[in-house]
Amino acid sequence: xxxxxxxxxxxxxxxxxxxxxxxxxxxxxxxxxxxxxxxxxxxxxxxxxxxxxxxxxxxxxxxxxxxxxxxxxxxxxxxxxxxxxxxxxxxxxxxxxxxxxxxxxxxxxxxxxxxxxxxxxxxxxxxxxxxxxxxxxxxxxxxxxxxxxxxxxxxxxxxxxxxxxxxxxxxxxxxxxxxxxxxxxxxxxxxxxxxxxxxxxxxxx
Numbered sequence: 001x002x003x004x005x006x007x008x009x010x011x012x013x014x015x016x017x018x019x020x021x022x023x024x025x026x027x028x029x030x031x032x033x034x035x036x037x038x039x040x041x042x043x044x045x046x047x048x049x050x051x052x053x054x055x056x057x058x059x060x061x062x063x064x065x066x067x068x069x070x071x072x073x074x075x076x077x078x079x080x081x082x083x084x085x086x087x088x089x090x091x092x093x094x095x096x097x098x099x100x101x102x103x104x105x106x107x108x109x110x111x112x113x114x115x116x117x118x119x120x121x122x123x124x125x126x127x128x129x130x131x132x133x134x135x136x137x138x139x140x141x142x143x144x145x146x147x148x149x150x151x152x153x154x155x156x157x158x159x160x161x162x163x164x165x166x167x168x169x170x171x172x173x174x175x176x177x178x179x180x181x182x183x184x185x186x187x188x189x190x191x192x193x194x195x196x197x198x199x200x201x202x203x204x205x
Contacts (some may be wrong), residue, residue: 003074004094005054009145010164010171011077018193020201026054027076038139039080039087043114048135051076051118066093072199076116077191081166083109091167094127097156098149100167105147111166111188112139117199134199136198138192140183142170 002022004011015022027050034049036042049073058071081088087139091097116132155174162166170173170181170188186193 001071003071005050010190020027025054043078046078047076047114047116051116052061079165092201138187140187143179143180180181
């Protein structure tokens, strides 16, 4: 079984839709304690911390829900949105979301997702170093169409952007504002399924 070290509903839905048996375990990580100028460095730091945090909780927990859980890997993920060289996570409030979306209109952004896969034991043939911790960054370029302030305000009022890295959900109502993407689609939702397939599924199928 795969442990998802995240309460992210979109990530959970991605795994469920792909029929990947998993359990959600809170990582206990305070994201505000992590900083880096490079968004790629930041998402990897957070992904590692989440995977290790979930392992610590699993190893020390006496909860009945965890007793029957025999896991072979823990997946930590974190996503950040890069726009005009700045890093963005979830908007703090509607005013911040509005300002950001006004800058996203007719612009190009990059969604970076850090992945950290903590294996319960080394898997032979997985890599030359036989590692227990596998990390990777997947970045997807997103092209936004021209969006009016009225459309943006209406979208923000749905509440959808307030819980998403970058302030938008490509699989939700924001999909109509995105002209195209370059790269992995599921990565924009929260984790790259092709990355997970190559580093976990084909080795534990």
